[in-house]
Each structure stands twice: as structure tokens, then as C-alpha cells.
Amino acid sequence: MEQPAGVTPAPATSSSPLAVDGEGARWAYRADIDGLRAVAILLVVSYHVWFGRVSGGVDVFLMLSAFFLTRGFLRRMAGPSPVRPVTHLLGIFRRLLPAAAVTLVGVLVTVWLVYPETAWRAVWEQTWASLFYVQNTLLAVDAVDYYARSQALSPLQHFWSMSVQGQAFVLWVVLLAACQWIVRRRGVSADRVVGVVFGTVFVLSFVYSVIRTATAQQAAYFDTGARLWEFAAGSLLVVALPHLRLGRVAGAVVGWTGLAALLVLGMVLDVRGGFPGFLALWPVLCAAAIVAAGAPDGRGAGPARMLASRPLRALGRNAYALYLVHWPVLITFLVVNDREEVGVVGGIGIVALSLLLARVLTRVVDAPLRGWRRSDRSPLVPLAIVAAAVSVVALPVGAWQATTWARERAVEARATVMNPGAGVLRDPALAEIPADAPVLPLPTLLEAEWQQSDRGCTGEWETQTAILNGTCGETEHITRARRTVAVIGDSHAQQISAALFPAAADNGWAVVSLIKGGCSMGLDEPGLDDQCDQWREESLELVERVRPDAVLTVLTRSDPGEDDEQLRPGIERFLDRMQDAGIPVLGVRDNPRFAYDMFECVIGAEDPRDCAAPRSASLADRNPAEVLADRPGLSLLDLTPWICPDDLCVGVIGNVAVYRDDNHLTRSYARTLAPNLSEQLPERLG
Structure with missing residues (x-):
């Protein structure tokens, strides 16, 4: 200088x-x-x-x-x-x-x-x-x-x-x-x-x-x-x-x-x-x-x-x-x-x-x-x-910023009618969308496309453990909730919570999130940093102590151009601990991942379908987690049909961008998956 x-x-x-x-x-x-x-x-x-x-x-x-x-x-x-x-x-x-x-x-x-x-x-x-x-x-x-x-x-x-x-x-x-x-x-x-x-x-x-x-x-x-x-x-x-x-x-x-x-x-x-x-x-x-x-x-x-x-x-x-x-x-x-x-x-x-x-x-x-x-x-x-x-x-x-903010508010006001997302796969009548309707989320709002909890953890979920600071969140009114579901794992568990939140609100459940980016519940899977193992152990001990009505996590991992989709290494040990604690598990299948930024491709393409990829490029023919189906207390959840309809993973469904990058669902689209997720939840959570 x-x-x-x-x-x-x-x-x-x-x-x-x-x-x-x-x-x-x-x-x-x-x-x-x-x-x-x-x-x-x-x-x-x-x-x-x-x-x-x-x-x-x-x-x-x-x-x-x-x-x-x-x-x-x-x-x-x-x-x-x-x-x-x-x-x-x-x-x-x-x-x-x-x-x-x-x-x-x-x-x-x-x-x-x-x-x-x-x-x-x-x-x-x-x-x-x-x-x-x-x-x-x-x-x-x-x-x-x-x-x-x-x-x-x-x-x-x-x-x-x-x-x-x-x-x-x-x-x-x-x-x-x-x-x-x-x-x-x-x-x-x-x-x-x-x-x-x-x-x-x-x-x-x-x-x-x-x-x-x-x-x-x-x-x-x-x-x-x-x-x-x-x-x-x-x-x-x-x-x-x-x-x-x-x-x-x-x-x-x-x-x-x-x-x-x-x-x-x-x-x-x-x-x-x-x-x-x-x-x-x-x-x-x-x-x-x-x-x-x-x-x-x-x-x-x-x-x-x-x-x-x-x-x-x-x-x-x-x-x-x-x-x-x-x-x-x-x-x-x-x-x-x-x-x-x-x-x-x-x-x-x-x-x-x-x-x-x-x-x-x-x-x-x-x-x-x-x-x-x-x-x-x-x-x-x-x-x-x-x-x-x-x-x-x-x-x-x-x-x-002010001009863009005004545009964003105007678009959001019309989002229910013009951006049904996965709703078009359940009700084809919703597919009649005006040609000039903008795709959501708007590019300027992409940073907000992570599902966040209402507040930090309180009560029995509150912890003084330093490594859990900032990684534990909960929905409001948790003390009056009929049931509590804990979402635990990495960003792929976090993104699915966007589909869980509406279902929880409809049923009077509370959702607690224990999320650390890059740290899945595959207990033998290398973490993003050297704190993952300690964070996993502290998180599991907290869950075992509080004993929620269920925990939700992602069981598999997909990678583009790699070997077929597989169970996360060490996920069985996680399931063993939950079974020993008597805590039911909602096991989610991973979503497809790509070798390119799907959102960037979609907003830059004349036709979003040009960005599509076959489901087989990332996911296995059958859900690898099916081998675990007989485990007591485990419920398998698979949203693939509503992410890759007709075995084709497209970038936009129902005028909503499915992905925010090369591997994470947008919150906007994940929320439209709530009815599909609810249908797969076990009756014991009712």
C-alpha cells in the first residue's frame, strides 16, 4: 500500500x-x-x-x-x-x-x-x-x-x-x-x-x-x-x-x-x-x-x-x-x-x-x-x-440494494401461485404457470436458501459444551410440542429439515437441529475438519441424554463420476447407538450431486432442461440403505422421485430451482417436498 x-x-x-x-x-x-x-x-x-x-x-x-x-x-x-x-x-x-x-x-x-x-x-x-x-x-x-x-x-x-x-x-x-x-x-x-x-x-x-x-x-x-x-x-x-x-x-x-x-x-x-x-x-x-x-x-x-x-x-x-x-x-x-x-x-x-x-x-x-x-x-x-x-x-x-429488495418482495408476494415447486408433480393443474413468472429463488436471495432454526437450543437441549456452540438450534414453542424430532448431521441433513419444518408445524412437533457442515453421522467418514469426531460424539451424547421421539439423518452419500452411491461409512454404528438408546431413526437417502453448479447452469441457460442429468449419473439403481430396512426403529425416507422425476434430475421443477449449487437443494424447493416427506413418516410420530 x-x-x-x-x-x-x-x-x-x-x-x-x-x-x-x-x-x-x-x-x-x-x-x-x-x-x-x-x-x-x-x-x-x-x-x-x-x-x-x-x-x-x-x-x-x-x-x-x-x-x-x-x-x-x-x-x-x-x-x-x-x-x-x-x-x-x-x-x-x-x-x-x-x-x-x-x-x-x-x-x-x-x-x-x-x-x-x-x-x-x-x-x-x-x-x-x-x-x-x-x-x-x-x-x-x-x-x-x-x-x-x-x-x-x-x-x-x-x-x-x-x-x-x-x-x-x-x-x-x-x-x-x-x-x-x-x-x-x-x-x-x-x-x-x-x-x-x-x-x-x-x-x-x-x-x-x-x-x-x-x-x-x-x-x-x-x-x-x-x-x-x-x-x-x-x-x-x-x-x-x-x-x-x-x-x-x-x-x-x-x-x-x-x-x-x-x-x-x-x-x-x-x-x-x-x-x-x-x-x-x-x-x-x-x-x-x-x-x-x-x-x-x-x-x-x-x-x-x-x-x-x-x-x-x-x-x-x-x-x-x-x-x-x-x-x-x-x-x-x-x-x-x-x-x-x-x-x-x-x-x-x-x-x-x-x-x-x-x-x-x-x-x-x-x-x-x-x-x-x-x-x-x-x-x-x-x-x-x-x-x-x-x-x-x-x-x-x-x-x-433497495431497488432489488422491492423486486424481491413483489416476486415473493406471487410465489404461491407462480412457484408451486414439487406441487406440480402431485397436481398437474398447478403446471399452468405464466411465461413471465420468475424462477425462485431469485439469484440475489440465494444466500438465504439454508433452512435455519428459530433460535439456539434451550432447556434440556442447552449445553455448555464449547464445540456444540452455534450448531444446536430449535423451533419455537418446544416446551409445548407433542413430539420432538432431532435433525443431526451435515448440510445434507440440514437441507431436508426444510421439508420437515412444515410437517412439524402442521402436527405440533418441535424440531431440534444439530448441524455441522461436512460432519455426517457416518462415524467412520472423514470429516471436513479435525473437530468432526469430537462434535459427533458430543452431539450423540446430547441426543442419548435427552432422547427425542425420533432423529433424522442422511444414510447414504452420492458423488458424481465416482463409485455408485453407498452407505456412509460407519452409519451402522450410529444406528446401533440410537437403537441402544431406544430412539427411532428417520433415515433419508441422499440427493443427487453434480460435477457442475446446477443453479448457475439454470440461470445461464436458455432452457433449464439443458442442465438436466440422468439420475444414474449420481445415484445407485436401488437405495443402498434398503439393506438396513429390517433394523428395529429405522424408517427409510426416499424423496428421489420428486427430485428426479422420470429418472431425470432437472434444475427447475414447478418454477422453483431444485439446487442452490452442485449438491444442495434450495430451501424453496425442499419446503415444497413437505407433503411427500409427511407421507413417508411412520405412524408412531402421529
């Missing part, structure tokens, strides 16, 4: 005392650091475009942003014109927000024009998160959320690092303001105070980062707390710089070693899968080595002269804009061309277009604002610019 406004002193000429004095040199303009930023952004862009990996260049930006911010504060702490924290913070966002806002608006327009409607809601959500610098928090949640469709590549995903940076800037200004107050009140050394404060931040954050990365790396990658030590390293480098006296030979070795190590980092380490933790020391120390070996005007040892060259300095000045635009250009190319890789020629085109857009963004947005800052120093100007930048994004995305 480019250094923020208000923290970079004016360049010093080679004849200036700042350029030759050991202490003054750390305040002088460093052309080689502009070049270092150019190298970092080139690494980021090239690794994203051609290698689909992360290079460590972002870590360099995070450290350098704190370096410049701390340097600007430290220089004035004890002087006659101390920094005004609020004004300074507004100045930072005055510089950062306008270019980001223009990028966000450009992405919104592009998404509206060429992206599928299924991407809209995620882009809206990420636009708001990016605008208010919380995108990293959103992605951290999605990274560990089995159900998050937004894990798919987004044109705004790269805003996570700017969110981390924005949050750190706020904290840094607060901490630096506190340092400034101590320095001016107590008369102590500014270097000493800053060193102690940010040394403490470094140690605490680094320890947290190592622990967090070891236990939850995907979330840690986006965690600001796990990244603060990288910023603290930049602040400590400012303090240490006057004391780092490298000879010409030592400086050359340190500088070139740092640059070489930075260039090979992305090839040697899995940055995306192993950072931040202690591995992130690599790019941070590389950047520190390059800065320490350099000097004003590129006269330092090692690579300083090369980094201070005019082409690299020019690219360094466009680094922030290039970071903003390259990712949306890349993802849009992949989306429009339905590709996973760009190739050599496509990559060159993406880089060239990104460089052009970055130059335009810098020239049209960033440069004029710099000039305005120098000509008008009124404190109201940055406030007005920040407010304008927010409005430029908030108004169109808000209007887009």
Missing part, C-alpha cells in the same frame, strides 16, 4: 544537511523506498495473475505504512509544532478513501454489467465492509464458514489488507498521540517512548499471531491483532535507523540478501496457507534489511541505487492505485471468460490494463487531492473529502 497522506516529509536534496547527517537522514526523502514499494506491488500483481499465490508483498506494505506514519509523528513530537492527532487521522483517510471509493464504484458498475446475479449480494456486503475498513473481519468469518458462498473469488477480496491497514492507522494515531503527550509532558526521549510502546505491541501481537496461526490459520490471516506486530516492526525500524551503521560491504550484503530473499519468498513458502505467524518475519525482515542498507537519494549500499531509479520510483508512486485496480481486473477477466487461469497472453493484458488504470487513478484522483492539501489546510477540507468519498459509494450501492 502507498504511504498515507501527511506522513511523508518533503524530499531533501543531496546537498541538504538532512541527506548527510546520521540523525537527519532518517527524515529525508528515500527514493529507494519508493522503489521497494514498486518491487512489492510487482510481486503482488505477478503472483496473483500468473501463479495464483501470495507473494508476501502485502506484508512489506504493512510494515512500510507504519514506518512512514511513525516517522511523521516522531519527527514532530518534541518540536514546536506537534501533530494534531484527529486532523492527522482525517488527513490519512482523505488520501486513501477517494481512490478506494472510485475503485469501489467501478467494481459496482462492472458487477452490474457482467457478473451473474448470484454474485451481487456478496459484492454489496463486501462493498460496505471495504468502505468502512472491516473487510478483513468479513473474510475471517467466511474463511471458517462452511456455508459461505462468498468464499468464491470476489473482485473486492483484496480490500482485506486495506481494512487491516485502516484499523491499524486508527490505533497507531492513538498510541502515537499518547507517546507525544508523554514526551511533551515528561520531557523524555521520543525514541525511547516510541520504542517501548511499539516494542510491547510487537511482542504481544507476535505471540498472539503465532498461537492464532497454529490454531486457526485461515481466520488468523485476516486478523488485525495477528498483523499488528508487522506494523510495530515498521515503527521500531524508524527508532533503530540512526543506530544501524552498516559499512559499504556489510550494507551491500544485507541489502542484496534482503531483496533476493524477498523475490523468492512466494516460491519457497505457502504464504496464503502459513501466514501471518512467525513465517511472516521473512518479508518483514527483508524489507527492514533493504531500508537499513539504503540512504537518501539512493546513495546507500546494495540495491539502493537500482531501487531509486526513475522507472521504479514512478511505479512506486502508483503502487496504491495499482493494488486497488489489479485484483478487480483479474477476477473480472476470469468471470467473464469462465476460466480459472489467465495464461501468459491474458496475464500480460491484465497487467497492462491495470497499469493504465492505476496511472489514471493516480493522476485524476490522487494527484489533485495532494495539491489541494498543500493549497488549503483548513481542517474542514479532509472531513468534507472523506464524507464525499463515503457518499459516492454509499448512495449507488444503497439504491441498488
Whole structure:
């Protein structure tokens, strides 16, 4: 990321005392650091475009942003014109927000024009998160959320690092303001105070980062707390710089070693899968080595002269804009061309277009604002610019969401007549659907197509077991229910609960859901993560203790292009435990799965029937669970005839999309299966 406004002193000429004095040199303009930023952004862009990996260049930006911010504060702490924290913070966002806002608006327009409607809601959500610098928090949640469709590549995903940076800037200004107050009140050394404060931040954050990365790396990658030590390293480098006296030979070795190590980092380490933790020391120390070996005007040892060259300095000045635009250009190319890789020629085109857009963004947005800052120093100007930048994004995305919401409500109001779903298979008269009736669910509502419980578990179902937190839910009025059915297992059990809920409401039953994505009740089946076995055991112990009137789970698993549909490994052990506890089991047959996204196919096809697949491509000729039919207390449920009528699995039935992706039923369609499910339920539940 480019250094923020208000923290970079004016360049010093080679004849200036700042350029030759050991202490003054750390305040002088460093052309080689502009070049270092150019190298970092080139690494980021090239690794994203051609290698689909992360290079460590972002870590360099995070450290350098704190370096410049701390340097600007430290220089004035004890002087006659101390920094005004609020004004300074507004100045930072005055510089950062306008270019980001223009990028966000450009992405919104592009998404509206060429992206599928299924991407809209995620882009809206990420636009708001990016605008208010919380995108990293959103992605951290999605990274560990089995159900998050937004894990798919987004044109705004790269805003996570700017969110981390924005949050750190706020904290840094607060901490630096506190340092400034101590320095001016107590008369102590500014270097000493800053060193102690940010040394403490470094140690605490680094320890947290190592622990967090070891236990939850995907979330840690986006965690600001796990990244603060990288910023603290930049602040400590400012303090240490006057004391780092490298000879010409030592400086050359340190500088070139740092640059070489930075260039090979992305090839040697899995940055995306192993950072931040202690591995992130690599790019941070590389950047520190390059800065320490350099000097004003590129006269330092090692690579300083090369980094201070005019082409690299020019690219360094466009680094922030290039970071903003390259990712949306890349993802849009992949989306429009339905590709996973760009190739050599496509990559060159993406880089060239990104460089052009970055130059335009810098020239049209960033440069004029710099000039305005120098000509008008009124404190109201940055406030007005920040407010304008927010409005430029908030108004169109808000209007887009409101318009879509109104359309969604209008369509839902007519859904009973125009979207009967599986009802057309029971009553052919319902097949008379107007030609202009939209298919449900609308693409913008796809995220809501998971059946959710009314609330978390209470009473006898409430548990203090940490691993069950957030996975246990229940319907309202459970204490007055005639019967209780527990749905237990993975997302395929959860989707069938959408058909069970209407039946339960009609009969006065309660439904309790114990659901964890990727963790079926096949007790020998590998889980999505290493917590599945523990979660299964805790869930089963809870069910055995409460003893509901029945449990519902999925007994089989189908996979496209794999072996025939089979019983889930270890499902017999689950049935044994339920039998020993005297709990009846409603055993559901799995639905077909596909090698492609059925919903995406349906909304993109002229005729949804073009997306159909034969039932035999995923399911066995006979339900594999039939071998268990004689087990006491087991009732087999099979909805295949209403999912794949006439042995053909179609994407739309009764004007309702059957699938939300490549293997999960939509809630909208599953709810229309309620009568078919009710017919198969055992009489003892009546």
C-alpha cells in the first residue's frame, strides 16, 4: 500500500544537511523506498495473475505504512509544532478513501454489467465492509464458514489488507498521540517512548499471531491483532535507523540478501496457507534489511541505487492505485471468460490494463487531492473529502440494494401461485404457470436458501459444551410440542429439515437441529475438519441424554463420476447407538450431486432442461440403505422421485430451482417436498 497522506516529509536534496547527517537522514526523502514499494506491488500483481499465490508483498506494505506514519509523528513530537492527532487521522483517510471509493464504484458498475446475479449480494456486503475498513473481519468469518458462498473469488477480496491497514492507522494515531503527550509532558526521549510502546505491541501481537496461526490459520490471516506486530516492526525500524551503521560491504550484503530473499519468498513458502505467524518475519525482515542498507537519494549500499531509479520510483508512486485496480481486473477477466487461469497472453493484458488504470487513478484522483492539501489546510477540507468519498459509494450501492429488495418482495408476494415447486408433480393443474413468472429463488436471495432454526437450543437441549456452540438450534414453542424430532448431521441433513419444518408445524412437533457442515453421522467418514469426531460424539451424547421421539439423518452419500452411491461409512454404528438408546431413526437417502453448479447452469441457460442429468449419473439403481430396512426403529425416507422425476434430475421443477449449487437443494424447493416427506413418516410420530 502507498504511504498515507501527511506522513511523508518533503524530499531533501543531496546537498541538504538532512541527506548527510546520521540523525537527519532518517527524515529525508528515500527514493529507494519508493522503489521497494514498486518491487512489492510487482510481486503482488505477478503472483496473483500468473501463479495464483501470495507473494508476501502485502506484508512489506504493512510494515512500510507504519514506518512512514511513525516517522511523521516522531519527527514532530518534541518540536514546536506537534501533530494534531484527529486532523492527522482525517488527513490519512482523505488520501486513501477517494481512490478506494472510485475503485469501489467501478467494481459496482462492472458487477452490474457482467457478473451473474448470484454474485451481487456478496459484492454489496463486501462493498460496505471495504468502505468502512472491516473487510478483513468479513473474510475471517467466511474463511471458517462452511456455508459461505462468498468464499468464491470476489473482485473486492483484496480490500482485506486495506481494512487491516485502516484499523491499524486508527490505533497507531492513538498510541502515537499518547507517546507525544508523554514526551511533551515528561520531557523524555521520543525514541525511547516510541520504542517501548511499539516494542510491547510487537511482542504481544507476535505471540498472539503465532498461537492464532497454529490454531486457526485461515481466520488468523485476516486478523488485525495477528498483523499488528508487522506494523510495530515498521515503527521500531524508524527508532533503530540512526543506530544501524552498516559499512559499504556489510550494507551491500544485507541489502542484496534482503531483496533476493524477498523475490523468492512466494516460491519457497505457502504464504496464503502459513501466514501471518512467525513465517511472516521473512518479508518483514527483508524489507527492514533493504531500508537499513539504503540512504537518501539512493546513495546507500546494495540495491539502493537500482531501487531509486526513475522507472521504479514512478511505479512506486502508483503502487496504491495499482493494488486497488489489479485484483478487480483479474477476477473480472476470469468471470467473464469462465476460466480459472489467465495464461501468459491474458496475464500480460491484465497487467497492462491495470497499469493504465492505476496511472489514471493516480493522476485524476490522487494527484489533485495532494495539491489541494498543500493549497488549503483548513481542517474542514479532509472531513468534507472523506464524507464525499463515503457518499459516492454509499448512495449507488444503497439504491441498488433497495431497488432489488422491492423486486424481491413483489416476486415473493406471487410465489404461491407462480412457484408451486414439487406441487406440480402431485397436481398437474398447478403446471399452468405464466411465461413471465420468475424462477425462485431469485439469484440475489440465494444466500438465504439454508433452512435455519428459530433460535439456539434451550432447556434440556442447552449445553455448555464449547464445540456444540452455534450448531444446536430449535423451533419455537418446544416446551409445548407433542413430539420432538432431532435433525443431526451435515448440510445434507440440514437441507431436508426444510421439508420437515412444515410437517412439524402442521402436527405440533418441535424440531431440534444439530448441524455441522461436512460432519455426517457416518462415524467412520472423514470429516471436513479435525473437530468432526469430537462434535459427533458430543452431539450423540446430547441426543442419548435427552432422547427425542425420533432423529433424522442422511444414510447414504452420492458423488458424481465416482463409485455408485453407498452407505456412509460407519452409519451402522450410529444406528446401533440410537437403537441402544431406544430412539427411532428417520433415515433419508441422499440427493443427487453434480460435477457442475446446477443453479448457475439454470440461470445461464436458455432452457433449464439443458442442465438436466440422468439420475444414474449420481445415484445407485436401488437405495443402498434398503439393506438396513429390517433394523428395529429405522424408517427409510426416499424423496428421489420428486427430485428426479422420470429418472431425470432437472434444475427447475414447478418454477422453483431444485439446487442452490452442485449438491444442495434450495430451501424453496425442499419446503415444497413437505407433503411427500409427511407421507413417508411412520405412524408412531402421529
